[in-house]
Amino acid sequence: MSKLAYLGPQGTFCEAALRLLAPDVERLPCANVGAALDAARDGDADGAVVPLENSVEGAITQTLDELAKGRSLHITGEVLLPVEFSLLVRPGTELGQIKRIITHPAAHTQCRGYIERELPGAVVIAGSSTAAAAQEVSVPGSPYDAAISPAIAGEYYGLDAIASDIGDRSDTVTRFIQVSRPGPLPEPTGADRTSLVAFLRDDHPGALLEMLSEFAVRGVNLTRIESRPTGDGIGRYFFHFDLEGHVADARVGEAVSGLHRLCGDLRFLGSYPRADRVATQVKPGTADGDFDEAAQWLGKIRAGLA
Numbered sequence: 001m002s003k004l005a006y007l008g009p010q011g012t013f014c015e016a017a018l019r020l021l022a023p024d025v026e027r028l029p030c031a032n033v034g035a036a037l038d039a040a041r042d043g044d045a046d047g048a049v050v051p052l053e054n055s056v057e058g059a060i061t062q063t064l065d066e067l068a069k070g071r072s073l074h075i076t077g078e079v080l081l082p083v084e085f086s087l088l089v090r091p092g093t094e095l096g097q098i099k100r101i102i103t104h105p106a107a108h109t110q111c112r113g114y115i116e117r118e119l120p121g122a123v124v125i126a127g128s129s130t131a132a133a134a135q136e137v138s139v140p141g142s143p144y145d146a147a148i149s150p151a152i153a154g155e156y157y158g159l160d161a162i163a164s165d166i167g168d169r170s171d172t173v174t175r176f177i178q179v180s181r182p183g184p185l186p187e188p189t190g191a192d193r194t195s196l197v198a199f200l201r202d203d204h205p206g207a208l209l210e211m212l213s214e215f216a217v218r219g220v221n222l223t224r225i226e227s228r229p230t231g232d233g234i235g236r237y238f239f240h241f242d243l244e245g246h247v248a249d250a251r252v253g254e255a256v257s258g259l260h261r262l263c264g265d266l267r268f269l270g271s272y273p274r275a276d277r278v279a280t281q282v283k284p285g286t287a288d289g290d291f292d293e294a295a296q297w298l299g300k301i302r303a304g305l306a
């Protein structure tokens, strides 16, 4: 049976995502995203499931940064998970007694409205995950009065939900990805996504425009673009791209090769089926057959036959 690492402990949203992606595998809870990815890199697990982005807050930057450095991992699948937050307390705690709340930063930012309205004096402390926060609160004598977590974490750690569905929006969705060590790519399905990390060779006017042009001229639609600091100084950035299509598609393959020529370093993060099954947009003149036909035409020109 294969084993997948995830952001633990038991009861995180990440665990719920893993169960959807791979119901029958062994689960290895890890203390943070970096540890889950390292478990996959080191072979302690066959892969990992980690959060990537949220429909309200955007990227989980720790995941973006961990995927951009260290030994390469490939994304092999994704799932979109609706997330609903509960306020969990030790039995007997009342709302007025809550002064210190612990949760994952991504949960905090999505519950700001509730905290400002109902618990204006409370401070919120960052925990490594929503379930780790619940576990902290469950310890007798814990310095924390409440955790913002999935309801299921209350059942695991013996806490009561003093309030439910406390997110600022009720339709929030988080995208989780499954990664593994590089290997054969998932087959193209016609509704795929490809992820890349691009580091500039040198900083110059139009550098980003040049990269985007590689996609634009071949009709490749982007679904996410993110700049992240390299850490080497103010103004030094690298870029994450998610785009429609599979690297096996001519249009995507050519754009990726073009980007490779432009960039100092281009990291391929995988081609995999989209969770929402939305079919790739193919503009006229950018289908595989169009690229084949153009290559044959060029061959004839070069051979003096046309």
Ligand SMILES: O=C(O)C(=O)Cc1ccccc1
Binding pocket: 007, 011, 012, 013, 014, 015, 051, 054, 083, 104, 106, 107, 128, 129, 130, 131, 174
């Ligand atoms: O801490 C968790 O449960 C996670 O899986 C990370 C997370 C936190 C908040 C929203 C979405 C994902």
